[in-house]
Every structure is written in C-alpha cells, then in structure tokens.
Amino acid sequence: MVLTADFSQRPLISLQHVWKRYANGTEALRDVELTVPEGDFLFLVGASGAGKSTLIRLLVREEKPTKGKIFVDGQELGRMKRRHLPSYRRKVGLVFQDFKLLPRLTAFENVAFALRVLGEAGRVVQARSKDALEVVGLSNKHDTYPREMSGGEQQRVAIARALVHSPRLIVADEPTGNLDPATGWEIMQLFLQINQRGSTVLMATHNRDIVDVLRRRVVAIDGGQVVRDDRAGGYHEALAASALRA
Numbered sequence: 001m002v003l004t005a006d007f008s009q010r011p012l013i014s015l016q017h018v019w020k021r022y023a024n025g026t027e028a029l030r031d032v033e034l035t036v037p038e039g040d041f042l043f044l045v046g047a048s049g050a051g052k053s054t055l056i057r058l059l060v061r062e063e064k065p066t067k068g069k070i071f072v073d074g075q076e077l078g079r080m081k082r083r084h085l086p087s088y089r090r091k092v093g094l095v096f097q098d099f100k101l102l103p104r105l106t107a108f109e110n111v112a113f114a115l116r117v118l119g120e121a122g123r124v125v126q127a128r129s130k131d132a133l134e135v136v137g138l139s140n141k142h143d144t145y146p147r148e149m150s151g152g153e154q155q156r157v158a159i160a161r162a163l164v165h166s167p168r169l170i171v172a173d174e175p176t177g178n179l180d181p182a183t184g185w186e187i188m189q190l191f192l193q194i195n196q197r198g199s200t201v202l203m204a205t206h207n208r209d210i211v212d213v214l215r216r217r218v219v220a221i222d223g224g225q226v227v228r229d230d231r232a233g234g235y236h237e238a239l240a241a242s243a244l245r246a
C-alpha cells in the first residue's frame with residue numbers, strides 16, 4: 001500500500017526530489033520524496049549503506065542536499081541562515097546508536113548541559129533536567145556517570161537530553177543497535193510514549209522484530225531510493241521489495 005499524504009495539514013517534514021552526492025562521488029540519496037505529518041511514528045529501514053544516516057544528517061542540517069528541497073515545520077533547511085541553526089536544532093531531538101554522552105558528566109549534568117549551553121537560567125535548567133530524567137525513569141540516577149550505567153540506562157539519559165527542549169521531532173539513528181533485545185524493547189516503549197505525548201518520531205533501525213511487531217509506518221530505502229512506504233508495515237517486506245528489483 002502506498003501512503004497518500006494528508007494535505008489537510010501542513011506536514012512537519014517534506015523532502016522534495018532530494019539528492020545527496022558526497023565529495024568522493026558516492027550518490028547516497030537519489031530523488032527521495034517523503035512527507036511526514038505531525039505526530040507520525042516512522043521506521044526507516046534498509047541494508048547497511050542504503051542511505052538512512054545520510055537522510056538523518058540532512059534532516060538535522062549536518063549536511064545539505066546536492067539537489068532538491070527539505071522543509072521542516074515550513075522552514076526550508078537549505079535557506080536557513082547559520083545563526084538560526086541552534087534554534088532549529090532545539091526543535092529536533094537527536095538520539096544515536098552509541099549514546100554520545102559526555103563521560104566526565106553525570107546523568108543530570110549531561111542533560112543539563114544541553115540547556116546550559118543555550119544560556120538558560122539555572123532554575124529552568126534544574127527543573128527541566130529533573131523532569132526529563134523522570135520521564136525516562138532515571139530519577140534515581142542523577143549523580144551517576146555514564147561508565148557506571150548499563151547501555152539501556154545510558155540510552156535513557158541520551159533520550160532525556162533529547163527531550164529536554166520539548167522537541168516537536170525526535171530523530172533516532174539505530175537507537176537499539178547496541179542494546180540486547182529486552183533492553184531494546186524498553187527503549188522502544190519509551191519512544192512510543194514520547195510519540196503518544198505528541199512528538200513526531202523518525203527512527204532508522206535494523207531491528208526486524210521491533211518493526212514487525214509494532215506495525216507502524218515503514219519507509220524502506222535501497223541504494224539511496226525510497227522503495228516502499230507502508231502505513232503499517234513490517235521489516236521483511238523491505239527485503240522482498242529489494243529482492244524483486246534485483
């Protein structure tokens with residue numbers, strides 16, 4: 001089933017004929033078209049090297065498209081001034097496979113740091129960081145350092161750090177990739193809760209079980225092209241689609 005966009009409201013994300021060629025000539029994305037309404041929960045699936053992380057780097061404006069346009073919340077990223085980048089990145093919460101916590105800071109300090117660098121008042125930093133750690137179930141780990149935490153706990157801290165700006169959009173690149181299956185499921189439950197509270201979630205993943213069980217929107221990319229966009233899909237149809245094309 002091909003998803004038809006809901007034009008009754010402005011989409012949160014819109015990619016229009018997006019191409020990305022890296023300096024070494026690699027064509028990582030080819031004519032990608034994608035519309036994501038506010039509130040969506042979307043899995044981006046595809047083999048290693050398919051272009052998932054490239055799409056995410058374009059969305060957070062770490063890279064620019066070679067051709068095409070990307071709109072997020074009505075703003076065209078290619079036209080955004082450098083000085084508007086910090087406020088843009090605050091709208092987007094980013095979560096990585098390898099957590100990317102600062103090792104010399106405690107859980108609380110890792111979350112608070114994300115606000116402090118923006119010059120927020122101490123009171124606001126304290127209150128919001130505390131709330132974010134509560135949402136991820138780590139109220140009892142404020143003073144714990146990353147090396148003293150399990151992988152799942154570290155990923156929760158990273159999610160709290162992403163949530164601390166109350167972002168409209170959460171983008172996660174293989175967030176369960178370094179976790180055992182049970183812990184991966186706990187982290188997924190957290191993303192589902194965050195989505196239910198109103199944030200749009202876009203997640204690149206290799207985790208077939210999770211994609212198959214949750215039956216959310218699945219966008220499959222292969223060789224830099226969108227080859228499937230299912231409203232309630234599974235992981236394996238992605239492989240079937242690319243096998244058929246081969």
Ligand SMILES: Nc1ncnc2c1ncn2[C@@H]1O[C@H](COP(=O)(O)OP(=O)(O)O)[C@@H](O)[C@H]1O
Nearest residue numbers: 022024026028047048049050051052053054055
């Ligand atoms: N910075 C880069 N410079 C050159 N090629 C890159 C760069 N990053 C990724 N690529 C290439 O672009 C393609 C897509 O990579 P990527 O977006 O990381 O895929 P995925 O996340 O699906 O594994 C791959 O062929 C990869 O080798």
Ligand SMILES: [Mg+2]
Nearest residue numbers: 052053054173
């Ligand atoms: Mg990747």
